[in-house]
Amino acid sequence: MARRLRPVGLDFIEVAPTRLVFAGRTTAAPEDVYRALAEEVEGWPSWFRAVTLARPTHGGAGREIKLAGGIRFQETIMAADPERRYAYRVDTTNAPGIRALLEEWLLTPSGSGTHVQWTFAADGPTAVRFALTAARPGLGHSFRSAVRTLDLRLAERRRGADQ
Template sequence: MARSHTLETFDIDFFDDAPIRHVIDVRLPVSPQRAWAEFTRQNTLDWCRAIKKIEFVSPAPYGPGTARKAVLGPGYVTLEEDFFDWTENPEDGIYRNGFRVVRANVPGIRRFGEATEITPAEVGCRLKWTFALELPTSSRAVTALSGPASSTVYKTIEADTLKHFANLEPAR
């Protein structure tokens, strides 16, 4: 990774309290178990145009302490992620994980992470995907990561995710 910048750490409350938050809250037409398998497989999110590559660098089985590397967009942004929250309850169809970015190859990010929660729905499952971000107030990245351009990126991620899951075997 070229010139690595270390980000500040945080706990689970950051996903509720972050200065910049974006939440994707949708229904997927697959079982919670199938959705979880898609979100936790090697090279996950390959269906998202905004993401070039995601690779788990820790061996399975995954859980707290799992490390992952993400390359965003056309490949300019690289993130090193650490999962600090990981809960799997297959009997109830409830799954959750959360990671914090520990290092990024771009400056101007204080804290960034994502939390994914998958729960049963009347048909299929509910995906609640929270992106949490804090930037230094002097950062030029503030507008880029919290303005209209970022809103378009999140809408693209949501649309790509819905399309991907619509093409999978439906929930029973």
């Protein structure tokens, strides 16, 4: 059953009781990574294995996300700064115990590619905060795998455009 979460602003990224931060690197340019994140929402399942469905809602101002295992999110896009930042707040979810959730993707040019930082900011009772902290290794693995897969897909797209 979906529950409404506490609405939070972008400042929640800095003050959330649980903050999990992961970093990776792509050979793709920031504009290509941003396009995959923010403009090609329905493509997420092709590179982020945990995501089984992603689609824009409310004319692109929101997203519907389904994860492997049945977790669902209805989200509001909080920041869409081309080539720099993409952030969204979870408004409703069927994930138990979470009170507030905001995720942010920061993109920074790095040599001939992009440094990608994903921050997962959440609030919930002590048991939820403990569970999220315990899930850090799995979330990190999922993020790193997703960034590698996205990078491969973007490289294939570049090669196809060059031919």
